Amino acid sequence: MSSVAVEIVDIHKSxxxxxxxxxxxxxxxxxxxxxxxxxxxxxxxxLAKIASGIILPDAGTVSVFGATPRTPVAxxxxxxxxxYQEMMLAEELSVWENLFAGSDSTWRRRRSNTQKRAETHExxxxxxxxxxxxxxxxxxxxxxxxxxxxxxxxLVQKPRVLIFDESSAALDLEATSRLHEEMRALRDGGTAVxxxxxxxxxxxxxxxVATVLRDGETVGRLERAEITExxxxxxxxxxxxxxxxxxxxxxxxxxAEVLSARGLQTRASAPTVEFGLRAGQIVxxxxxxxxxQVEFIAALAGIAAPxxxxxxxxxxxxxxxxxxxxxxxxxxxxxxxxxxxxxxxxILENFGMAIYPRSGRLFGLLNGAATSxxxxxxxxxxxxKSGQPGDRITTLSGGNQQKVLIARAFALSPKVxxxxxxxxxxxxxxxxxLWRQLRAFxxxxxxxxxxxxxxxxxxxxxxxxxxxxxxxxxxxxxxTDLSEDRLLAAMFGQSAAPTFGDAAxxxxxxxxxxxx
Amino acid sequence: xxxxxxxxxxxxxVPAALVAVLLAVAILRAPLTxxxxxxxxxxxxxxxxxxxxxxxxxxxxxxxxxxDLSVGPAIGFVNVTIxxxxxxxGISSPFGVFAYAIIMGILWQGFLAALIIWxxIAPIIAALAGYMILxxxxxVILPRPGGIAPEWLASWSFGxxxxxxxxxxxxxxxxxWGFFTRTVLFDxxxxxxxxxxxxxxxxxxxxxxxxxxxxxxxxxxxxxxxxLTGMIGSGxxxxxxxxxxxxxxxxxxxxxxxxxxxxxITGSILGAVAMWLVFVVLSSFNFGxxxxxxxxxxxxxILTASLLLSVFTGRARVRTA
Numbered sequence: 055m056s057s058v059a060v061e062i063v064d065i066h067k068s069x070x071x072x073x074x075x076x077x078x079x080x081x082x083x084x085x086x087x088x089x090x091x092x093x094x095x096x097x098x099x100x101l102a103k104i105a106s107g108i109i110l111p112d113a114g115t116v117s118v119f120g121a122t123p124r125t126p127v128a129x130x131x132x133x134x135x136x137x138y139q140e141m142m143l144a145e146e147l148s149v150w151e152n153l154f155a156g157s158d159s160t161w162r163r164r165r166s167n168t169q170k171r172a173e174t175h176e177x178x179x180x181x182x183x184x185x186x187x188x189x190x191x192x193x194x195x196x197x198x199x200x201x202x203x204x205x206x207x208x209l210v211q212k213p214r215v216l217i218f219d220e221s222s223a224a225l226d227l228e229a230t231s232r233l234h235e236e237m238r239a240l241r242d243g244g245t246a247v248x249x250x251x252x253x254x255x256x257x258x259x260x261x262x263v264a265t266v267l268r269d270g271e272t273v274g275r276l277e278r279a280e281i282t283e284x285x286x287x288x289x290x291x292x293x294x295x296x297x298x299x300x301x302x303x304x305x306x307x308x309x310a311e312v313l314s315a316r317g318l319q320t321r322a323s324a325p326t327v328e329f330g331l332r333a334g335q336i337v338x339x340x341x342x343x344x345x346x347q348v349e350f351i352a353a354l355a356g357i358a359a360p361x362x363x364x365x366x367x368x369x370x371x372x373x374x375x376x377x378x379x380x381x382x383x384x385x386x387x388x389x390x391x392x393x394x395x396x397x398x399x400x401i402l403e404n405f406g407m408a409i410y411p412r413s414g415r416l417f418g419l420l421n422g423a424a425t426s427x428x429x430x431x432x433x434x435x436x437x438x439k440s441g442q443p444g445d446r447i448t449t450l451s452g453g454n455q456q457k458v459l460i461a462r463a464f465a466l467s468p469k470v471x472x473x474x475x476x477x478x479x480x481x482x483x484x485x486x487x488l489w490r491q492l493r494a495f496x497x498x499x500x501x502x503x504x505x506x507x508x509x510x511x512x513x514x515x516x517x518x519x520x521x522x523x524x525x526x527x528x529x530x531x532x533x534t535d536l537s538e539d540r541l542l543a544a545m546f547g548q549s550a551a552p553t554f555g556d557a558a559x560x561x562x563x564x565x566x567x568x569x570x
Numbered sequence: 571x572x573x574x575x576x577x578x579x580x581x582x583x584v585p586a587a588l589v590a591v592l593l594a595v596a597i598l599r600a601p602l603t604x605x606x607x608x609x610x611x612x613x614x615x616x617x618x619x620x621x622x623x624x625x626x627x628x629x630x631x632x633x634x635x636x637x638d639l640s641v642g643p644a645i646g647f648v649n650v651t652i653x654x655x656x657x658x659x660g661i662s663s664p665f666g667v668f669a670y671a672i673i674m675g676i677l678w679q680g681f682l683a684a685l686i687i688w689x690x691i692a693p694i695i696a697a698l699a700g701y702m703i704l705x706x707x708x709x710v711i712l713p714r715p716g717g718i719a720p721e722w723l724a725s726w727s728f729g730x731x732x733x734x735x736x737x738x739x740x741x742x743x744x745x746x747w748g749f750f751t752r753t754v755l756f757d758x759x760x761x762x763x764x765x766x767x768x769x770x771x772x773x774x775x776x777x778x779x780x781x782x783x784x785x786x787x788x789x790x791x792x793x794x795x796x797x798l799t800g801m802i803g804s805g806x807x808x809x810x811x812x813x814x815x816x817x818x819x820x821x822x823x824x825x826x827x828x829x830x831x832x833x834x835i836t837g838s839i840l841g842a843v844a845m846w847l848v849f850v851v852l853s854s855f856n857f858g859x860x861x862x863x864x865x866x867x868x869x870x871x872i873l874t875a876s877l878l879l880s881v882f883t884g885r886a887r888v889r890t891a
Contacts (some may be wrong), residue, residue, distance in 0.1 A: 160774075
């Protein structure tokens, strides 16, 4: 058997009152892809940060090829490269400066700037599959290219241990399979690849070994053949698979149209989109990155005006945020850092922000009691694991932050909820709870538009899926016809479902948007 | 707009244009300033401000909203101690004075850096405290202007030779900075200022990078103090204080972001030169007793206008979202 790369034994770590890890262990060997799985708040990311020297454990031992990293500098020296869940980028600096950040030691330059530019061009052309100007400012890049920059930064370190913390969240299917190829190549070269992920389908496909965490404890270690969706779910939580999903067997009563798009264009040259949403419906939106679904949902929410056409609600035209509010439309984003949370504010303030105007008193005074009461109600309903309501929102795990944002949306008692990839970086238990809540909301006469990058989320959940291709809706798939092949085919602009072995094998339209 | 200008130079468009316009006006209004003798005097008068603005640059680049307000009193401190302490120690040689001034500048910056790095005090608070401490200390050491600088240094105050020592000090400081920008430390400093968390997690030694910024500032403070002492030929416990606000203005005029990560010494020098030109132009009018206030007001107006202009040249981005 090959040598031990990372050995973590009985780690304990608390943040204030929150016990993130209590007895977590992990053993990863060189030349294996090792998945770390668990629910939100089970301590996966903390474990990854401990192996990277960012966080020091309260108790327990960490060994990376025999060394104990106590700072990022030491971890990198031991051969660890980590891709963090939060994209670590200096937005104002250029692509190449970001890509080679930290590659030189303080007193010695390892590559000239000319070499760095050339290598940046070369490595990003390979990974992102489109040419990217090394001198472009990172702030001008799309989310997926930014993701490739941080991935490339780790790869150029030629690491002996590579840690991915939820790093494929911003990548579409086709890019994810390219990432998997990179991971396999690294593994075959003898690197220990650790992936922290919520995407069970992904890890079943790629992992050689899986360590399962529950409430900060290692509850299982699975090897190759034992890694199945069923086994992992069973270990992770009491919740079980697809059966727990929200869609009731009985057909839901469908009401009047609550939102529609007429002649809407997501970009100048794209065909128009006709779309109708009725009370009681849940509609899924899918598509490869850049196919127009994000622009579409932003137009529905009144956030960004469409290039052409308009959005209508019974209360009138939705041409901005005020009109959207009047129409009872709320929008929840999966990009929590940028479109969701106020990181400096407390959990309660983050929740209450939207309902202040309604619950407020005369002269704009806040009604603290009403906000707290509403919060207590939603915490119960959504099972938010939170410390004190006055704690900063950033003390919560990503999944629980998302629950707070969804609670904020529900607290507005909306007619329509628009969700833009809300389950990014969220575990299966939270997802299932969310699906149940949304279904209950729809059954009570609400309507939902649900954009997701993971099409398997749609099964047994949505009433129909609209698949975007090249700027407009290419296909609408009814719930009864939903299948992975059918959706994938539509995403790639094919009306029939061919036999897909792997998304990467299909001819790929050039959808990646490069640097400006 | 201005897309033909490389991004790395875009922050210099506004200060360079400002200097060009002011220069044209100054040549029309005060042609005598641009005679060799006039320029020699100009270099002498502007040098402390230029060096003070240079001292602020690396610290601002290191981020955390670092504006070293103490730069003026720190220059004043080195100035009064050159006059009061060095004669008592029997040091009067050029080498001794330069070495003393630079070491003192570095020590002071090291003290600030220690507060910021190890005690985690916000840079602006550390700088403000330093400003007040040194103001007091300077007055204790030398209650009123006086004392005599070493003879070779005092002779600078005649300022009739354009290619005199002050110009060489300025050039030397620029060359020194030029070398610094070619080091890995400088790259690390930029990253640190642009995003400290990223810098930390990619394995940059952020303590060394931040220290380097302060050491550079210390060197420039020392050189500024020597120039100031040469200009006034004696010690003055309060003259340095006014340099702080002027240097901050020059820094901002020069396009260095107070939020960190972006900027450079060229901009700061242009900013300082622009401020001196404003002074020259205003001096050519007769505002009588209110001329001091007039200068302040014009500085403020130009600062506001140049920040507005910079929005259109893409050096700063308006964040409305």
